[in-house]
Amino acid sequence: xxxxxxxxxxxxxxxxxxxxxxxxxxxxxxxxxxxxxxxxxxxxxxxxxxxxxxxxxxxxxxxxxxxxxxxxxxxxxxxxxxxxxxxxxxxxxxxxxxxxxxxxxxxxxxxxxxxxxxxxxxxxxxxxxxxxxxxxxxxxxxxxxxxxxxxxxxxxxxxxxxxxxxxxxxxxxxxxxxxxxxxxxxxxxxxxxxxxxxxxxxxxxxxxxxxxxxxxxxxxxxxxxxxxxxxxxxxxxxxxxxxxxxxxxxxxxxxxxxxxxxxxxxxxxxxxxxxxxxxxxxxxxxxxxxxxxxxxxxxxxxxxxxxxxxxxxxxxxxxxxxxxxxxxxxxxxxxxxxxxxxxxxxxxxxxxxxxxxxxxxxxxxxxxxxxxx
Ligand SMILES: *Cc1c(COP(=O)(O)O)cnc(C)c1O
Numbered sequence: 001x002x003x004x005x006x007x008x009x010x011x012x013x014x015x016x017x018x019x020x021x022x023x024x025x026x027x028x029x030x031x032x033x034x035x036x037x038x039x040x041x042x043x044x045x046x047x048x049x050x051x052x053x054x055x056x057x058x059x060x061x062x063x064x065x066x067x068x069x070x071x072x073x074x075x076x077x078x079x080x081x082x083x084x085x086x087x088x089x090x091x092x093x094x095x096x097x098x099x100x101x102x103x104x105x106x107x108x109x110x111x112x113x114x115x116x117x118x119x120x121x122x123x124x125x126x127x128x129x130x131x132x133x134x135x136x137x138x139x140x141x142x143x144x145x146x147x148x149x150x151x152x153x154x155x156x157x158x159x160x161x162x163x164x165x166x167x168x169x170x171x172x173x174x175x176x177x178x179x180x181x182x183x184x185x186x187x188x189x190x191x192x193x194x195x196x197x198x199x200x201x202x203x204x205x206x207x208x209x210x211x212x213x214x215x216x217x218x219x220x221x222x223x224x225x226x227x228x229x230x231x232x233x234x235x236x237x238x239x240x241x242x243x244x245x246x247x248x249x250x251x252x253x254x255x256x257x258x259x260x261x262x263x264x265x266x267x268x269x270x271x272x273x274x275x276x277x278x279x280x281x282x283x284x285x286x287x288x289x290x291x292x293x294x295x296x297x298x299x300x301x302x303x304x305x306x307x308x309x310x311x312x313x314x315x316x317x318x319x320x321x322x323x324x325x326x327x328x329x330x331x332x333x334x335x336x337x338x339x340x341x342x343x344x345x346x347x348x349x350x351x352x353x354x355x356x357x358x359x360x361x362x363x364x365x366x367x368x369x370x371x372x373x
Contacts, residue, residue, distance in 0.1 A: 048231035052186035055170035056084035103130035126288030154250030155285035181239035253286030
């Protein structure tokens with residue numbers, strides 16, 4: 001069986017004993033990302049959270065989203081992007097996506113902007129950046145750009161790390177992502193000193209415990225609303241070990257991604273499937289390799305065929321505006337043609353750091369076999 005994904009395990013064993021957990025208390029994001037230049041030079045602060053969903057909730061709280069405020073997000077995303085803002089009472093405005101990258105379409109965003117728009121929230125699907133420059137142009141003082149950069153560890157736009165462009169952003173270390181903290185994990189990225197302080201307090205039940213731990217104050221106090229958003233100690237210890245291999249993981253996944261892309265080009269040219277387009281400004285981290293088929297039926301047949309060959313391929317997001325909850329909160333059924341087409345025809349192929357090119361060739365050969373008949 002060639003699985004769709006195998007979570008990345010660090011090459012060094014992670015021993016979870018009392019000494020490791022005690023040491024992990026000191027591992028903030030800076031300690032963990034010390035060895036990674038692209039994150040060191042980011043001019044922002046990263047805080048470790050128990051998930052990207054938690055970081056998104058913090059973003060929605062810090063952006064002070066109030067009931068009735070509008071936010072614009074792609075309908076083709078994970079529910080976590082939406083949930084954090086729904087919880088604050090935001091009105092969701094679902095934008096359509098661009099077919100070439102499956103990212104939020106700036107033109108669709110423009111048509112949804114109103115005086116009540118408080119945030120635009122792109123995701124960078126599969127580690128390929130959304131059109132950040134055009135989205136930045138749509139931003140006004142009233143309206144923040146918040147990146148859901150959950151997919152993007154190791155991916156860049158104009159040579160800079162994704163997650164460093166928005167007013168705030170988040171990264172995920174969930175087991176399904178390129179690097180995991182052994183299950184759930186995430187990071188919040190904030191910019192100004194004031195926001196860092198606010199985020200630090202929110203992370204620890206709204207107290208200034210972080211400042212206390214650094215020895216800056218003698219007691220800590222309740223300063224604002226917060227929760228237990230911080231990453232657990234075992235997860236930090238695991239992430240510290242895994243992040244050491246980040247460059248290798250990224251390079252290997254990226255190489256496999258481009259290898260699929262080049263190998264499948266003939267099938268794309270013959271019109272059997274559509275491939276992603278990776279813009280010149282973007283360096284992908286190879287988080288997801290997908291193809292889009294001609295119809296839902298073809299996708300079903302291909303999935304079944306691959307499965308019979310021992311290959312696990314997966315569909316992806318249910319368009320949020322077509323979900324039961326999405327319709328309930330929109331009050332009507334929207335029509336977003338690109339999102340709907342992709343929702344029905346996208347298929348993700350196996351891709352993980354330890355995948356060999358021999359196994360990848362099996363997947364590629366199976367695809368050529370399928371279309372030959
Ligand atoms: C995985 C993912 C999340 C949630 O990440 P968690 O760390 O599992 O909370 C949010 N947004 C997108 C786009 C994701 O893919």
